[in-house]
Amino acid sequence: EIVMTQSPATLSVSAGEGATLSCRASESVSSNLAWYQQKPGQAPRLLIYGASTRATGIPARFSGSGSGTEFTLTISSLHSEDFAVYYCQQYNNRPPWTFGQGTKVEIK
Amino acid sequence: QVQLVQSGAEVKKPGASVKVSCKASGYTFTSYGINWVRQAPGQGLEWMGWISPYNGGTNYAHNVQDRVTMTTDTSTSTAYMELRSLRSDDTAVYYCARDRRIAVAADAFDIWGQGTMVTVSS
Numbered sequence: 595e596i597v598m599t600q601s602p603a604t605l606s607v608s609a610g611e612g613a614t615l616s617c618r619a620s621e622s623v624s625s626n627l628a629w630y631q632q633k634p635g636q637a638p639r640l641l642i643y644g645a646s647t648r649a650t651g652i653p654a655r656f657s658g659s660g661s662g663t664e665f666t667l668t669i670s671s672l673h674s675e676d677f678a679v680y681y682c683q684q685y686n687n688r689p690p691w692t693f694g695q696g697t698k699v700e701i702k
Numbered sequence: 703q704v705q706l707v708q709s710g711a712e713v714k715k716p717g718a719s720v721k722v723s724c725k726a727s728g729y730t731f732t733s734y735g736i737n738w739v740r741q742a743p744g745q746g747l748e749w750m751g752w753i754s755p756y757n758g759g760t761n762y763a764h765n766v767q768d769r770v771t772m773t774t775d776t777s778t779s780t781a782y783m784e785l786r787s788l789r790s791d792d793t794a795v796y797y798c799a800r801d802r803r804i805a806v807a808a809d810a811f812d813i814w815g816q817g818t819m820v821t822v823s824s
Contacts, residue, residue, distance in 0.1 A: 595764075628810035630747075637797055637817055638739075638747065643810035650812075681747055685808050689761045691737075693747040 596620050596684050600694035606702040609672050615697045617665040617682035626686035629658055629667045632696075633678045641680075642667065669699075677701055704728035706798050706815035713821045714788050721784040722818045724798030731779035732756045735801040737811055738772060738783045740794040750796075752807060753781060761807075788822045795819050 597620040630638035642658035751762040799811035
């Protein structure tokens with residue numbers, strides 16, 4: 595099973611600042627990597643798929659990059675609604691699909 | 703609009719079974735795979751398995767494969783996840799989630815149900 599490791603566990607950021615979240619895979623997943631946002635009491639929401647393609651309706655301040663084993667989610671300027679937990683997920687080749695443990699972006 | 707609506711919260715005793723439903727609307731149900739993902743309280747996301755509503759094909763995570771059965775009813779556009787021999791560590795919110803692309807099993811999940819809380823307690 596491919597292990598996904600996210601860092602940091604918690605990121606304290608002020609509104610208006612940028613944030614960079616990292617995700618590392620234990621083996622190459624090519625570009626088969628998604629990012630999700632989850633707010634308390636809500637289901638996850640797809641932000642990015644294919645490592646760098648924004649899902650429908652996702653603002654341009656969210657961007658994804660990387661391939662192979664190293665991936666990054668960048669939020670260019672945090673809005674109040676962006677404070678949440680972010681998960682990466684790999685879906686390369688064959689199951690099981692695996693998620694990182696999450697990065698909580700909190701208000702500084 | 704495209705949505706997945708899940709059944710309500712359940713409380714079960716250890717050793718019992720639970721069956722969670724996920725009703726799809728707004729799209730052709732048989733065209734997209736359905737995944738089940740769970741989240742224990744305060745924890746991360748865990749993929750449990752996948753089913754094709756087109757042909758009933760399934761793929762289960764190793765840690766639940768002996769206790770889980772995923773099915774679909776195409777006449778009502780509903781997917782089901784049954785988990786047997788429940789334990790306290792099965793306490794979690796269970797989500798259904800749709801594959802993003804038609805007939806592509808290896809994909810991100812673009813539509814999620816609202817979640818179903820399953821509590822296992824004596």
